[in-house]
Amino acid sequence: MHLLERAAITCDRLGFSWIAPLLRLARGDRPSHQIRLFLLAVGTPLLAITAALLIWLALATQVRIGNLAIPGPTAVWDRGVEMVVEWQDERRRAAEHEAMIAKAVADGLTQAEARQMLNFTEKSTFASQVLLSLRTVFTGVFMAVLIAVPLGILCGLFKWAHALSDPLVQLLKPVSPLAWFPVVYIVMNALITTPSQSGDWFPKSFIIAACVVCLCAMWPTLISTANGVANVERDHLNVARVLNLGFFARIRFVILPAALPHICTGIRLSLGIGWMVLIAAEMMAVSPGLGGFIWNWYQSSNETALSYLLLSVIVIGMIGFALDRAMIIVQRMISHGAAAQIR
Amino acid sequence: MHQNISSTEHPESGKGVPIAPRWGTADDKGSGGHGGRSPPKRSTKFLELINVAKTFTADGRRVEVLEKVSLEIPRNQFVSVIGHSGCGKSTLLTMIAGLEAPTSGSVCFLEREVTRPGPERAVVFQNHSLLPWRTVLANVQLAVDTVFPKLSRKDRRERAEHWLVKVGLKEHLHKYPHEISGGMKQRTGIARALAMEPQVLLLDEPFGALDALTRSTLQDEVLRLHQEQHLTVFMVTHDIDEAVLCSDRVVMMDNGPRATIGRILDITEPRPRERVAFMESQAFAHYRTECLRFLFWRKHGREPEPVVKAVQVQAASTASLAIAG
Ligand SMILES: Nc1ncnc2c1ncn2[C@@H]1O[C@H](COP(=O)(O)OP(=O)(O)O)[C@@H](O)[C@H]1O
Ligand SMILES: [Mg+2]
Numbered sequence: 001m002h003l004l005e006r007a008a009i010t011c012d013r014l015g016f017s018w019i020a021p022l023l024r025l026a027r028g029d030r031p032s033h034q035i036r037l038f039l040l041a042v043g044t045p046l047l048a049i050t051a052a053l054l055i056w057l058a059l060a061t062q063v064r065i066g067n068l069a070i071p072g073p074t075a076v077w078d079r080g081v082e083m084v085v086e087w088q089d090e091r092r093r094a095a096e097h098e099a100m101i102a103k104a105v106a107d108g109l110t111q112a113e114a115r116q117m118l119n120f121t122e123k124s125t126f127a128s129q130v131l132l133s134l135r136t137v138f139t140g141v142f143m144a145v146l147i148a149v150p151l152g153i154l155c156g157l158f159k160w161a162h163a164l165s166d167p168l169v170q171l172l173k174p175v176s177p178l179a180w181f182p183v184v185y186i187v188m189n190a191l192i193t194t195p196s197q198s199g200d201w202f203p204k205s206f207i208i209a210a211c212v213v214c215l216c217a218m219w220p221t222l223i224s225t226a227n228g229v230a231n232v233e234r235d236h237l238n239v240a241r242v243l244n245l246g247f248f249a250r251i252r253f254v255i256l257p258a259a260l261p262h263i264c265t266g267i268r269l270s271l272g273i274g275w276m277v278l279i280a281a282e283m284m285a286v287s288p289g290l291g292g293f294i295w296n297w298y299q300s301s302n303e304t305a306l307s308y309l310l311l312s313v314i315v316i317g318m319i320g321f322a323l324d325r326a327m328i329i330v331q332r333m334i335s336h337g338a339a340a341q342i343r
Numbered sequence: 344m345h346q347n348i349s350s351t352e353h354p355e356s357g358k359g360v361p362i363a364p365r366w367g368t369a370d371d372k373g374s375g376g377h378g379g380r381s382p383p384k385r386s387t388k389f390l391e392l393i394n395v396a397k398t399f400t401a402d403g404r405r406v407e408v409l410e411k412v413s414l415e416i417p418r419n420q421f422v423s424v425i426g427h428s429g430c431g432k433s434t435l436l437t438m439i440a441g442l443e444a445p446t447s448g449s450v451c452f453l454e455r456e457v458t459r460p461g462p463e464r465a466v467v468f469q470n471h472s473l474l475p476w477r478t479v480l481a482n483v484q485l486a487v488d489t490v491f492p493k494l495s496r497k498d499r500r501e502r503a504e505h506w507l508v509k510v511g512l513k514e515h516l517h518k519y520p521h522e523i524s525g526g527m528k529q530r531t532g533i534a535r536a537l538a539m540e541p542q543v544l545l546l547d548e549p550f551g552a553l554d555a556l557t558r559s560t561l562q563d564e565v566l567r568l569h570q571e572q573h574l575t576v577f578m579v580t581h582d583i584d585e586a587v588l589c590s591d592r593v594v595m596m597d598n599g600p601r602a603t604i605g606r607i608l609d610i611t612e613p614r615p616r617e618r619v620a621f622m623e624s625q626a627f628a629h630y631r632t633e634c635l636r637f638l639f640w641r642k643h644g645r646e647p648e649p650v651v652k653a654v655q656v657q658a659a660s661t662a663s664l665a666i667a668g
Contacts, residue, residue: 235472238466238468238472239468239472239474241441241460242442242460242462242464242539243486243490244459244460244461244462244489245489249489253485257474258474260476
């Protein structure tokens with residue numbers, strides 16, 4: 001098969017249906033048809049976004065609520081640019097600092113001495129806060145998966161395990177992160193007695209936020225995994241039995257691969273919930289993540305606060321969308337044949 | 344040829360039979376010279392179903408599927424089971440495989456009761472049941488790896504490839520099940536079963552979903568493998584031609600519920616069989632008619648003739664019929 005066609009099929013399969021027509025166009029395959037497909041795939045979302053921006057612009061310029069001015073798209077865009085510039089400045093400052101240390105070391109100081117002398121604390125920027133938030137959500141969801149997948153397998157395999165865990169799951173599943181937070185906060189404060197330092201890889205606020213994410217995000221993975229494991233095709237289980245596969249071999253070669261699409265769906269849901277929960281958890285934990293950023297602007301009486309808050313809303317939305325897309329791609333990559341249709 | 348095991352008759356069906364019919368009981372030993380060739384030692388029975396019954400209980404309702412099924416299958420015999428759908432053919436096969444336990448009675452393999460599945464009784468499932476996340480080769484490889492863990496990696500790989508080459512899939516080793524045709528999937532299923540080096544091959548309507556051409560090719564292949572590998576084959580089918588063409592004995596099941604073996608037809612055509620010649624012969628037509636008549640009668644609720652009769656067929660083969668429970 002032609003390389004471009006193969007790439008186009010892969011794009012289609014992974015959900016990049018707007019790239020495929022471009023690739024086919026490059027091959028010269030029915031150009032007008034491909035252009036139409038491309039416009040349909042790219043044009044409609046573009047149209048929707050443009051319409052939304054126009055309505056926003058109209059509202060911002062026309063409507064005033066008391067003495068509150070609604071920041072328009074341009075104001076928010078400016079904030080975004082400001083954040084990028086801030087980030088670049090900080091990078092430059094860090095690079096300069098490193099250069100100074102290198103110079104000091106060349107002049108005969110040891111690394112440690114030089115670092116102590118040229119004290120430098122990296123200022124937290126919007127970009128670093130976004131990165132921290134991502135790290136927190138991945139840590140939380142990772143913990144959730146580590147707990148939920150084995151439990152889910154157990155529940156899917158054994159009726160008694162399901163019977164035991166189901167009431168608890170149903171009870172804990174609807175608990176809001178705001179209810180979990182104080183519990184986790186008190187427990188973690190008792191557990192971690194060393195005061196957290198700014199340079200710490202795992203500051204306390206990070207751990208608390210990650211734990212809240214984990215507690216709220218594990219349920220979809222648990223339920224999905226249990227469903228996937230319980231619904232492995234009878235024939236496939238019979239194959240394992242005829243082969244006399246042992247317990248762990250059965251799980252490794254038959255049950256896990258068969259349930260993998262379900263597990264993936266669960267993780268995708270968990271990641272979505274985790275990302276939503278994270279902002280609340282970070283706000284309460286006063287973590288220097290996105291939630292902390294929002295909290296700070298919420299607390300400030302600065303009249304530009306609203307534009308910063310709107311910027312973070314948009315960034316949160318875009319990151320959530322990107323995470324979901326990424327999970328869909330993973331899901332499609334691991335599913336075979338008929339299972340390739342992902343809802 | 345097969346020591347008239349099948350022609351054991353028992354007088355009456357249903358209740359009141361004092362002794363359960365058993366194939367190859369002590370009496371049979373005496374009838375050695377019957378088939379013309381001196382029989383092998385009968386002291387160890389190969390595969391034996393003794394008065395097997397199966398009742399399913401689903402949502403509080405009991406379904407008595409099989410009752411008083413007794414059958415002995417000597418080594419290297421090819422036995423087919425036909426019967427109307429839902430009469431319990433698959434259930435019988437899963438009990439021989441050890442996937443289901445009989446409610447009463449027992450399945451014995453080499454004189455030991457079957458309690459669980461094992462690679463010496465390999466199953467080819469009706470809908471191939473290949474693992475869709477593994478390539479053709481990896482599917483067979485899993486069987487080889489688990490059944491022969493002591494072999495070296497290279498030997499195991501060679502074995503897996505060997506069986507796939509044997510069923511004509513040399514070109515498709517690295518494809519996934521959804522990338523190959525139904526016939527190829529079924530071939531892979533057969534290769535996987537054979538890779539366990541089983542003594543008994545259990546086939547559940549193996550070619551049911553295939554077109555006629557593919558089906559006949561695969562039948563020939565299974566027949567060849569049966570001869571070559573000295574396999575004992577137990578095949579469930581709904582295709583009478585297939586049953587007659589392939590088998591040494593055709594077991595005809597009564598209708599359920601509480602189905603049992605209605606009749607057993609010996610196919611004495613020597614092997615290797617010439618497909619076209621055999622299918623055109625009068626003997627074939629005769630066997631076929633017998634099966635059809637049985638199924639017709641069962642479908643319309645009338646009993647088959649109440650007497651045992653031996654029909655002389657021109658093609659120098661004798662069909663012994665038995666009417667069982
Ligand atoms: N696991 C099961 N639970 C309940 N009933 C079953 C089960 N398996 C089979 N049966 C019933 O047993 C009968 C025989 O089924 P089966 O052996 O599949 O028939 P066949 O293969 O001859 O078409 C059917 O009526 C079916 O509904
Ligand atoms: Mg069946």
